[in-house]
Amino acid sequence: MSTLFPVPALEPVSEDEARSIILEWGRLHDLQVGLSAFLPVIATDGFYMRFGDKQWVGYADFEAHQIAKRRFFDEIHDYTSIHVAVQEPFTMARTVMLWTYRHRPENSPTSQLLKARIEHTWEFRRCPTSGRAFMQGHVVDRFEYIDGFRPVSAEQAAHGEDPHLDPRWTTR
Helix, strand or coil: CCCCCCCCCCCCCCHHHHHHHHHHHHHHHHHCCCHHHHCCCECCCCCEEEECCEEEEHHHHHHHHHHHHHHEEEEEEEEEEEEEECCCCCEEEEEEEEEEEEECCCCCCCCEEEEEEEEEEEEEEECCCCCCEEEEEEEEEEEEECCCCCCCCCHHHHCCCCHHHCCCCEEC
16 A cells, blocks of 8 residues: 655664663663563564573563562662664664672572673664654673672572573673
């Protein structure tokens, strides 16, 4: 079906929009909310996350990720650096974040305070019908525990499939 008027070109996602989505992403993770709270800021189709050998694609995988992350609590996602490159067809960002959180190993009477420095690469796009800016996905480029705040339990070896507790990550 043709139209009488040309469809205007979409503006790339702006630096302010990308920063806002990144900060909202961290805030929502601190609150440990489920999928529905993230819908305004993530892609409707083709949403992805990659971390180490693990990849989550689509809403069902993301919800499973959120449920698995509930083993962590008192989370603080503190972005210390956000660099945005506005470009077409999508805007990219690179961030450095300090993730502070607690983890209670299985059968342990106490929790552990963990801290990690995480570098991400983000992809942002704009919906062609609504104009809404959203995050298509992101990749963990680097994950390093802060010295003295690494998991110390034997449980970490049993969670090799959970990149958040993978003993192969280095310490900074």
